Amino acid sequence: MVLADLGKRLTTAVSNLTHSNVVDEKAFDAMIKEICSALVEADVNIKLVANLRKSIKHAVNLKELGPGVNKKRLIQKTVFDELVKLVDPHNEPFKPKKGRPNIIMFVGLQGSGKTTTCTKLARYYQARGFKSCLVCADTFRAGAFDQLKQNATKAKIPYYGSYTETDPVKVSRDGVEKFKKERFDIIIVDTSGRHQQERELFAEMVQIQQAVKPDQTIMVLDASIGQAAEAQSKAFKESADFGAIIITKTDGHAAGGGAISAVAATRTPIVFIGTGEHMFDLERFAPQAFISKLLGLGDLGGLVEH
Amino acid sequence: ALGFFRKFVGGKTLTKEDMDKALAGMKDHLLKKNVAQEAANDIVKNVESSLLGQKTGSFQSIDAVVRSAVEAAIKRILTPTNSLDLLREIQQKRSRGSRPYVISIVGVNGVGKSTNLSKICFFLLQNKFKVLIAACDTFRSGAVEQLRVHARNLKELSEREGGVVELYEKGYGKDAANIAKDAVDYAEKEHFDVVLIDTAGRRHNDQRLMSSLEKFAKLAAPDKIFMVGEALVGTDSVMQARNFNAAFGSQRSLDGFIISKCDTVGDMIGTLISMVFATGIPVVFLGVGQNYQDLRTLNISWAVGLLMS
Ligand SMILES: Nc1nc2c(ncn2[C@@H]2O[C@H](COP(=O)(O)OP(=O)(O)OP(=O)(O)O)[C@@H](O)[C@H]2O)c(=O)[nH]1
Ligand SMILES: Nc1nc2c(ncn2[C@@H]2O[C@H](COP(=O)(O)OP(=O)(O)OP(=O)(O)O)[C@@H](O)[C@H]2O)c(=O)[nH]1
Ligand SMILES: [Mg+2]
Ligand SMILES: [Mg+2]
Numbered sequence: 001m002v003l004a005d006l007g008k009r010l011t012t013a014v015s016n017l018t019h020s021n022v023v024d025e026k027a028f029d030a031m032i033k034e035i036c037s038a039l040v041e042a043d044v045n046i047k048l049v050a051n052l053r054k055s056i057k058h059a060v061n062l063k064e065l066g067p068g069v070n071k072k073r074l075i076q077k078t079v080f081d082e083l084v085k086l087v088d089p090h091n092e093p094f095k096p097k098k099g100r101p102n103i104i105m106f107v108g109l110q111g112s113g114k115t116t117t118c119t120k121l122a123r124y125y126q127a128r129g130f131k132s133c134l135v136c137a138d139t140f141r142a143g144a145f146d147q148l149k150q151n152a153t154k155a156k157i158p159y160y161g162s163y164t165e166t167d168p169v170k171v172s173r174d175g176v177e178k179f180k181k182e183r184f185d186i187i188i189v190d191t192s193g194r195h196q197q198e199r200e201l202f203a204e205m206v207q208i209q210q211a212v213k214p215d216q217t218i219m220v221l222d223a224s225i226g227q228a229a230e231a232q233s234k235a236f237k238e239s240a241d242f243g244a245i246i247i248t249k250t251d252g253h254a255a256g257g258g259a260i261s262a263v264a265a266t267r268t269p270i271v272f273i274g275t276g277e278h279m280f281d282l283e284r285f286a287p288q289a290f291i292s293k294l295l296g297l298g299d300l301g302g303l304v305e306h
Numbered sequence: 307a308l309g310f311f312r313k314f315v316g317g318k319t320l321t322k323e324d325m326d327k328a329l330a331g332m333k334d335h336l337l338k339k340n341v342a343q344e345a346a347n348d349i350v351k352n353v354e355s356s357l358l359g360q361k362t363g364s365f366q367s368i369d370a371v372v373r374s375a376v377e378a379a380i381k382r383i384l385t386p387t388n389s390l391d392l393l394r395e396i397q398q399k400r401s402r403g404s405r406p407y408v409i410s411i412v413g414v415n416g417v418g419k420s421t422n423l424s425k426i427c428f429f430l431l432q433n434k435f436k437v438l439i440a441a442c443d444t445f446r447s448g449a450v451e452q453l454r455v456h457a458r459n460l461k462e463l464s465e466r467e468g469g470v471v472e473l474y475e476k477g478y479g480k481d482a483a484n485i486a487k488d489a490v491d492y493a494e495k496e497h498f499d500v501v502l503i504d505t506a507g508r509r510h511n512d513q514r515l516m517s518s519l520e521k522f523a524k525l526a527a528p529d530k531i532f533m534v535g536e537a538l539v540g541t542d543s544v545m546q547a548r549n550f551n552a553a554f555g556s557q558r559s560l561d562g563f564i565i566s567k568c569d570t571v572g573d574m575i576g577t578l579i580s581m582v583f584a585t586g587i588p589v590v591f592l593g594v595g596q597n598y599q600d601l602r603t604l605n606i607s608w609a610v611g612l613l614m615s
Contacts, residue, residue, distance in 0.1 A: 225539065226574070
C-alpha cells in the first residue's frame with residue numbers, strides 16, 4: 001500500500017533511537033537524517049522536508065531537556081505530530097445530505113484518474129442510499145464520454161454527456177439541470193485533465209464551476225506524482241478552490257509523498273484513496289489513523305472505513 | 307575582500323571536505339528538479355570521486371567546478387550510444403521484405419500511451435507511411451473508442467499529407483497478445499508499412515499483468531518497444547523503468563522512452579534523468595502537449611539547460 005515502505009523506514013528510524021541506551025545529539029541527528037531521506041524518497045516536497053527537519057529539531061531540544069523528561073516519548077510524539085500535520089489540514093470536508101442535490105465536480109492533471117474515480121464515488125454514495133448520477137464535461141479527450149458511459153453502465157449509474165456538443169460549459173450545465181429536476185442527491189461532474197501552464201484550460205475550468213456551482217470540488221492526484229505536485233495543486237487551489245483531495249493508484253509502488261505534499265500546500269484534506277482500476281477500489285481516508293498505522297503505533301481511529 | 311578570495315581556490319587539490327557543501331547543494335538542486343533520490347545520489351557520488359584529488363584551475367570556485375562536473379555527468383547520462391533514425395529504419399525494413407515494422411507502446415496507467423501513439427502515427431503519416439493502429443488495450447473502458455476517434459481524426463488530417471491509417475480492433479475482454487499477432491498478420495497481408503500497438507496501462511508491481519508482457523512480445527515480435535513515462539512522476543520513475551525493462555524476458559529489453567507531459571512540469575524534468583539512469587535506455591521522444599504535433603525528439607542541451615537552471 002501507499003506509504004508502506006516509508007512507514008517501515010520511519011518506524012525503524014524512530015525505534016532505533018528510542019531503543020538505544022543513550023539518546024544523544026549524534027543519534028538524534030542520525031534519526032532525523034534517516035527520516036528526511038525516507039521522506040525525500042517518498043516524493044515529499046523538498047522544502048517541506050527541510051521544514052519538518054527544523055520543526056522536529058526545534059520541538060526536541062535535547063540540550064535543554066531536563067532529566068525528568070522522557071526523551072524517547074517526546075521524540076516519538078513529535079515525529080508523529082509533524083507527520084500528521086503533513087496530511088491533516090484540520091479542515092473538514094463537505095458532507096453530502098440526502099433529499100437535496102449535492103453537486104461534486106472533479107478536477108485534476110491529465111491522466112490522474114478522474115473519470116475512473118468519479119464512477120467509483122457515485123457507486124460509493126449509491127450504495128449508501130444516495131440517488132447518484134454522472135455528468136461528462138470532458139468534451140476534449142478522445143473517447144472520454146465512451147469511457148464514462150461504459151463505467152457508468154457497469155455500475156448502473158445514470159449518466160449525461162454528448163458526442164456532438166464541444167462546449168464543456170454547456171454540457172455540464174445541461175446535465176446538472178436535468179438531474180436536478182429529476183431530484184438526484186449526488187451529481188458528479190467529470191472534467192478534462194488540465195495543468196497550470198495552460199491558461200485557457202484553467203479559465204474553462206472556472207467557467208464550468210460557475211455553470212454548475214458545485215457544493216464540493218475535488219482534486220484528483222496520482223500517488224506517483226513527484227516534485228511538481230506542490231506547484232500544480234496550488235495553482236488548482238487558486239483557480240478552482242477545491243475542498244478535498246482524492247489520491248489514486250495507491251495500489252502502485254509509489255509512496256504517495258508528492259500527493260501528500262499537495263495536502264500541506266493547499267490545506268485541503270484527503271477524503272478517499274483509489275486502490276485499483278475496478279469500480280469497488282475506493283477507500284475512505286482518515287489522516288490520524290493513517291499516520292499511526294504508518295508508524296506502527298497501532299490503529300488508533302480505524303484506518304479504513306469501507 | 308577576504309570573502310572574495312576564500313571563494314576561489316585556484317590551483318587547490320580537492321578533498322572530500324572541500325566539496326561536501328557544494329555537492330550537498332547540487333544534490334538538493336537535482337532533487338528539486340524531480341530527479342529521483344537514487345539517481346541524484348549516484349550522480350553526486352560519481353562527481354565526488356572523479357574530482358577527488360584533482361587540481362582546480364586558478365580562480366575557479368569549488369562551486370563552479372562541482373557544478374560543471376554535474377552538468378557533464380547529466381549530459382553523459384542523456385547522450386545515447388547510438389542514435390535512432392526511426393524513419394530510415396522503417397524504410398530499410400520495408401525495402402527488405404513484406405513484414406511491417408512493428409512498434410508497441412507500454413507503460414503504467416494514464417501516462418499518455420494512447421495519445422503519444424497517436425502523435426507518432428501523425429509523424430509517420432506526414433512521412434507518407436501506411437499505418438495500422440492495433441487496439442490492444444482490451445481492458446480500460448473507452449480505450450477502443452479513444453483510438454477510433456484518433457484514427458478518424460488522423461485519417462482526415464492525412465488525406466492532405468498522403469499517408470494512410472486504419473484501426474484494427476476486436477473490442478474488449480480478449481487476449482491482447484493474440485490480437486496483436488492477428489493485427490501484424492493482417493498488416494502484412496494488406497501491405498501496411500507500420501503497426502502501432504497500444505497496450506493497457508499496468509502497474510509495474512502487478513506480477514500478473516507484467517508477466518503477460520513476455521507473451522505479448524513473443525507473439526507481436528515488435529521491432530521497437532517504447533515505454534511511456536510521464537514527467538510528472540517522482541521517485542517511482544526508477545522502478546517503473548527497471549520493471550518494464552525486465553518484463554520482456556531475458557532476450558528482450560525496452561528500446562526507448564517517451565517522456566510525456568513535459569509541458570506540465572516547467573523546469574522539473576528530472577524524470578528524464580531518472581529513467582535513463584535506471585536502465586541505460588535512451589529517450590526517443592518527448593510529449594509536450596495533447597495535440598498531434600506535440601511530439602519532440604530530445605534536445606540534450608535544452609534538457610541540461612533546464613536541469614541546471
Ligand atoms: N492501478 C490503478 N489504476 C487506476 C486507479 N485509478 C485510475 N486508474 C487508471 O488510470 C488511468 C487513467 O485514469 P482516468 O480515469 O482515465 O484518468 P483521467 O484523470 O480521467 O484522465 P484524463 O481525463 O485524460 O485527464 C486508467 O488506466 C485507469 O484505469 C487506481 O486507483 N489504481
Ligand atoms: N499535457 C499533456 N498531456 C498529455 C500528454 N500526453 C498525454 N496527455 C494526456 O494524458 C491523458 C492520458 O493520456 P492517455 O493517452 O489516455 O494515457 P494512457 O497511458 O493511454 O492511459 P491508459 O490507457 O488509461 O493507461 C490524456 O488526457 C492525454 O491528453 C502530454 O505530452 N502533455
Ligand atoms: Mg477523464
Ligand atoms: Mg491508453
